[in-house]
Amino acid sequence: MKMKIAVIKGDGIGPEIVTEAMKVLDKAASVYGHEIEYRQVLMGGASIDAYGVPLTEETIAICKDSDAVLMGSIGGDTNTSPWYKLEPSKRPEAGLLGIRKALNLFANLRPAYLYKVLSDACPLKTEIAQKGFDMLIMRELTGGLYFGDRKTITENGIKKAIDTLEYTEEEIRRIAIKAFEIAGKRRKKVISVDKANVLDSSRLWRSVVNEVSKDYPDIELEHMLVDNCAMQLVKDPSQFDVVLTENMFGDILSDEASMITGSIGMLSSASLNDTKFGLYEPSHGSAPDIAGKNIANPIATILSAAMMLRYTFDLDKEADSIEKAVSDVLDEGFRTGDIYTEGTKKLSCSEMGSEIAGRIG
Numbered sequence: 440m441k442m443k444i445a446v447i448k449g450d451g452i453g454p455e456i457v458t459e460a461m462k463v464l465d466k467a468a469s470v471y472g473h474e475i476e477y478r479q480v481l482m483g484g485a486s487i488d489a490y491g492v493p494l495t496e497e498t499i500a501i502c503k504d505s506d507a508v509l510m511g512s513i514g515g516d517t518n519t520s521p522w523y524k525l526e527p528s529k530r531p532e533a534g535l536l537g538i539r540k541a542l543n544l545f546a547n548l549r550p551a552y553l554y555k556v557l558s559d560a561c562p563l564k565t566e567i568a569q570k571g572f573d574m575l576i577m578r579e580l581t582g583g584l585y586f587g588d589r590k591t592i593t594e595n596g597i598k599k600a601i602d603t604l605e606y607t608e609e610e611i612r613r614i615a616i617k618a619f620e621i622a623g624k625r626r627k628k629v630i631s632v633d634k635a636n637v638l639d640s641s642r643l644w645r646s647v648v649n650e651v652s653k654d655y656p657d658i659e660l661e662h663m664l665v666d667n668c669a670m671q672l673v674k675d676p677s678q679f680d681v682v683l684t685e686n687m688f689g690d691i692l693s694d695e696a697s698m699i700t701g702s703i704g705m706l707s708s709a710s711l712n713d714t715k716f717g718l719y720e721p722s723h724g725s726a727p728d729i730a731g732k733n734i735a736n737p738i739a740t741i742l743s744a745a746m747m748l749r750y751t752f753d754l755d756k757e758a759d760s761i762e763k764a765v766s767d768v769l770d771e772g773f774r775t776g777d778i779y780t781e782g783t784k785k786l787s788c789s790e791m792g793s794e795i796a797g798r799i800g
């Protein structure tokens with residue numbers, strides 16, 4: 440297969456971790472007989488430095504003309520970087536919001552997986568951590584409360600703030616379809632999270648999800664109220680496979696799910712539109728405190744590249760081989776500084792990339 444991938448290396452540790460993900464992708468491509476064309480573009484702080492704006496039309500055009508985008512994190516030290524003296528619409532994060540909008544990325548996927556050998560980093564009780572977990576939070580990204588009308592008015596001398604939570608059935612249907620399709624590639628279970636005992640938007644959510652589920656008879660569907668889900672995530676995270684939810688609930692639950700893995704450098708993510716196109720990036724930021732030192736953990740970005748192979752290119756075998764290589768390297772006791780514990784072997788960012796690439800195929 441020929442793959443056309445736009446690459447945004449980003450700021451801080453971005454260039455270091457993306458270079459390692461490309462090393463791993465190249466190895467997978469050569470082992471399994473694929474061809475990759477990379478097209479590097481700028482976004483975020485690097486784009487501000489080069490062009491005065493965080494996102495250019497050219498970057499958008501090249502991303503749109505690619506099958507997928509591989510991205511490192513963007514942004515700098517928010518206290519000291521000159522990028523944060525600019526008005527908000529010119530800062531690095533505006534580029535991120537702009538590109539998500541331009542590419543119509545409405546489905547955000549964040550896996551939370553606990554590697555057995557890293558279970559000490561899990562803040563939950565040992566007996567819960569030992570059971571392990573492997574879930575994927577699918578959050579609606581372009582609708583709901585964060586995008587509804589908002590205003591603050593004064594009524595009879597009292598200030599009143601109003602935020603609007605809206606969802607159309609189409610917005611719900613397209614993400615529900617994604618969730619069922621992705622569950623088909625995993626353990627075939629969707630837990631849809633809402634607040635249907637109170638909110639109309641949740642009642643519509645639940646009925647559309649039920650409707651969509653009829654087209655996927657082999658996928659088990661369960662509905663869970665968001666308050667219960669927040670509790671279940673810390674009580675028994677092993678019960679979750681795909682968690683489908685709206686924007687604000689997903690914002691909160693995906694952070695809770697990442698927290699229980701205990702290791703920020705391991706968390707991948709993907710944002711998808713209604714085609715096979717996706718933008719793949721680590722969940723963490725640009726870690727300016729360790730940038731340029733070759734000590735960052737590249738695994739989140741490498742796992743994001745594996746998600747790209749699985750979800751954009753349907754190359755499940757290749758994605759499996761990257762995920763297995765990561766698991767093997769950890770089992771053999773290799774660690775970057777952020778996940779290092781006594782008795783394990785500390786590697787640099789580039790050494791970790793090479794160890795993983797070396798185990799593919």
Ligand code: NAD
Pocket residue numbers: 452511512513514515516517532535703704720722723724725726727728729734735736737739777
């Ligand atoms: P951060 O995630 O960059 O860093 C938090 C802590 O985790 C730091 O101590 C950092 O060294 C460590 N860390 C993060 N990733 C690591 C890795 N791969 N390996 C080893 N250690 C790692 O969060 P922050 O410091 O709050 O933000 C820094 C910048 O990143 C800010 O400009 C912020 O806006 C931006 N940011 C960007 C994204 C994105 O690009 N999607 C997401 C979050 C934050």
